[in-house]
Amino acid sequence: MSEKLLEIKNVSKSFHIGGMLSKKKIDAVNDINLEIEGVKPVILSVVGESGCGKSTLCKMILRLHDFDQGDIRLLGNSYKDHKGYDPFRFRLEVQPIFQNPYESFSMRKTVDTYLFNTALRLKISKNYKEAENLIDEILKSVGMSLEVVRGKYPTQFSGGELQRVSIARALITRPKLIIADEPVAAIDASMKMNIVNLFKELKDKYQVSFIYVTHDLSTAYYVSDYIAALYRGCLIEYGPAKEIMDNPAHPYTQLLMNAVPRVGEKWDKEFTMPDTEDKEYAITYCKFAPRCPYALEECRKRRPDIKCSADGRKTLCFYPLNSEV
């Protein structure tokens, strides 16, 4: 198959804020280009601070939001092609995992009803017996089993266990792409690594790619093959995870990396806090310039273009830190 798994082309989305008559708009996602090749399964981490458009991007890939401009293609099918859109097929290919597992399952339903409904309604299994076998097999691959899960309510599980079940639910359809929006943010430290390891394992076992959205950079470093850093709706850096995080090219990525509470290396320098304000979304020059320690005059005049370097890295900056000035 020559088609790419996911192509995001110049996608923009803006939200209307303020009262009904206000004309204020913020660009939640601004002209983003991203691609996932479908040849080998990969884990792509999307990182950035709150309000950078991570979740909006996810929701657009899941078709929960429309976009204003650009196009998204999944396995060659354009999202704009409403006639050819088959919700059944779409749900087989893309599946979500959400942040808080206690909120993604209803407290009044047993957890296994979700699993059976996914298997039977999306017509993956022909009958109940078949569904049972399939679910048990998938639950075992995430370290649970149908025996343990059957008849239990979400409150009877710990956060880590429930998140495993929601991963299993997503896997039932054998998707090509799983979108995990902050999957470990609500999980305890002792369980976090188990879940993250699971992603690595499942990637190879089920040949599924992950988009891992997080602001926890240490797990992103651990798990991902590629990283995309967003800032105020713009993709500011993209490339192989290890290179980007060891040697960030954009000043913002550098700032993010410095802010990680690392073990083994104490913070020393003073630190300026960002002032999140909606006017920053409307800046017409480089959006990071007001906070950038290296900003020059040019940065305050116009917007930089994406620069691609030979090793597949993209940077949205006039003066990337890795190049000699």
Place this chain on the structure above:
Amino acid sequence: MIKIEHLSTSYSTINGPVHVINDVDFEIYDNEIFGIAGESGCGKTTLLKALYDIVEFPLVVDSGKLVLSGEKDGKGFSYETGSIRKTWWNNISYVPQAAQSVLNPIVPLKKQFLDSIPKADKKKETKEQILKRIADYLKELNLSPDLLNAYPFQLSGGMRQRVIIALATFMSPKVVLADEPTTALDVVVQRGILMMLMRLQKQLRNTMVIVSHDMGVHYQVTDRMGIMYSGSMVELGKTEDIFERPIHPYTEMLVGALPRVGDKSQKTGIPGRPPALTNPPEGCRFAPRCPKATKECKKTVPLFRQVEPGRYAACHLIP
């Protein structure tokens, strides 16, 4: 100094008491940042509630007590469980969990600041003088004094959190308790807030107690830390020592499982799950998950004792 003497608390439920803190006994010194780490449901927040003396039904103190003592403005003070309430804001203050939502969204910050000042202090100065002092204090913390006229709903989460910290430290209390001060905030804001707390502690030379489940935060911020597991303290010591040479198997696994930037080697989490507090296992509560557990561990509860000078742990395996 806060002295916690064999404190046990429980929550009363229909099915009988649930023991959440079991015989916790340690001291928090003056002029230090003390961290409490542990996973959810291990009793971190309950311990902090006991420290701040918000002991309200269904939370009950079964045995033991807390003594808060120290010196402020040349006068010594000492309060015990039951009377700590009298010195709220003045000598001890509390930054609760999800602090962003504790401010009343429709009352201007100015009024919320004034409300937190004890009556005795209010009589000494006029309202304008106090407001001036508050504005100066905000400036010192790199916050804009214009904030005083704003309503909390106009501020972002990180900004609200900083305002709460300013509010909690305005009376320069001797003890500041912070429960998960940076959850739900992203790393950049998190760093800003933690640096602000550290700077404040240096300036006020007081005691800060920070509860967090993020071990990275503890490493960066705290001087000494205690690790809790299922309602008991399992290890306590200098933060650096704990990260370098963890003694308790739980701490060892917790530190070993930390993902680090710059390290892609395979890490494993801790298998199993924390025990339900309604029906805890006999003996050491970590035994069912502990790879080194012996028969003794499953029978008797290990004592929390001094292992080395300044280093405490509760484990049978330590000689």
